Amino acid sequence: MKPPSALLIGLAIVAALALIGWFSISQSSSKSSSSSIGAMTMTTTAGSQNEDMSTMDHGSAHTTTGMTMDETGSMKGMIPLVAGADGTKASAAGLTLAPAHTTLTARRPTRWQLRITDKTGMAITDFERDQTKLMHLIVVRSDLTGYQHLHPMLGSGGVFSVELRLPKPGSYRAIADFTTSGKRYAIGASLDVPGMATESPLPAEAMSAEADGYSVMVVHKSVMAGSEAQLDFTIEKDGKPLSALLPYLGAYGHLVALRKPNLAYSHVHPTSENRAKGMIGFGAEFPRSGTYRLFLQFRTSSGVHTAPFTIRIG
Numbered sequence: 175m176k177p178p179s180a181l182l183i184g185l186a187i188v189a190a191l192a193l194i195g196w197f198s199i200s201q202s203s204s205k206s207s208s209s210s211i212g213a214m215t216m217t218t219t220a221g222s223q224n225e226d227m228s229t230m231d232h233g234s235a236h237t238t239t240g241m242t243m244d245e246t247g248s249m250k251g252m253i254p255l256v257a258g259a260d261g262t263k264a265s266a267a268g269l270t271l272a273p274a275h276t277t278l279t280a281r282r283p284t285r286w287q288l289r290i291t292d293k294t295g296m297a298i299t300d301f302e303r304d305q306t307k308l309m310h311l312i313v314v315r316s317d318l319t320g321y322q323h324l325h326p327m328l329g330s331g332g333v334f335s336v337e338l339r340l341p342k343p344g345s346y347r348a349i350a351d352f353t354t355s356g357k358r359y360a361i362g363a364s365l366d367v368p369g370m371a372t373e374s375p376l377p378a379e380a381m382s383a384e385a386d387g388y389s390v391m392v393v394h395k396s397v398m399a400g401s402e403a404q405l406d407f408t409i410e411k412d413g414k415p416l417s418a419l420l421p422y423l424g425a426y427g428h429l430v431a432l433r434k435p436n437l438a439y440s441h442v443h444p445t446s447e448n449r450a451k452g453m454i455g456f457g458a459e460f461p462r463s464g465t466y467r468l469f470l471q472f473r474t475s476s477g478v479h480t481a482p483f484t485i486r487i488g
């Protein structure tokens with residue numbers, strides 16, 4: 175009787191120890207896995223909160239102050255154009271747009287060069303970045319077709335150069351938008367492409383436009399000349415709001431307004447955005463009543479797209 179009971183007691187002790195050991199291992203392993211899940215959940219939540227907060231910060235800053243963000247993520251205000259600089263003249267406030275040449279051949283890519291000169295004819299060499307660029311060059315035909323938005327490179331001696339290709343004969347306007355010594359200018363030059371030129375009629379006023387398969391809608395209250403107007407654009411793809419807008423020139427959209435028939439260039443700045451809803455808002459000043467052509471540019475993974483609109487300012 176004695177030997178089997180001793181064996182049983184021994185086995186029971188071993189089994190009990192094994193059970194305690196297994197239990198403590200499984201407990202500690204389940205503890206560590208649950209705590210690591212907890213930590214992951216906390217990290218994820220904190221991360222998305224940060225993103226939400228930063229989005230809100232940008233949104234509110236855009237809406238309340240009309241500021242835009244440069245490539246480094248810092249906020250800076252947009253400078254209004256100096257008086258008389260609406261792109262219709264070659265000179266404004268003492269500065270002149272001096273192009274190397276003004277006659278181009280249709281369809282032939284040309285290295286077009288220009289300088290900005292002061293009253294003594296000296297070229298300006300110091301420019302300040304605005305919307306990430308030293309110069310924005312808008313080129314458009316006199317009938318407001320063939321819109322191009324280019325960024326000439328500044329070389330030595332204050333010479334800007336850009337590859338320019340004008341698609342068909344006619345008269346074109348090149349408007350340089352730049353900032354120097356804290357003042358922002360828009361001055362222009364007329365370019366001529368010899369050949370048989372016909373003008374296209376301006377498309378009728380419309381609240382929607384197509385751009386490379388994207389549908390763009392504009393919403394605005396009755397816009398009055400001489401006061402700031404709010405223009406809100408919504409971009410859709412296949413009937414759904416485009417939620418994949420990419421930054422373009424330090425904002426989520428770029429808007430240029432040109433007046434018919436003198437191609438006066440208006441000051442426009444981004445004011446708000448809602449990327450989830452594919453919405454971009456702008457503040458625009460239309461100094462005179464008339465018909466304007468708006469060119470909204472936005473960027474997606476497939477590139478930069480341009481949506482043109484005709485609007486009437488009362």
Ligand SMILES: [Cu+2]
Binds near residue numbers: 307310311323325423
């Ligand atoms: Cu530009």
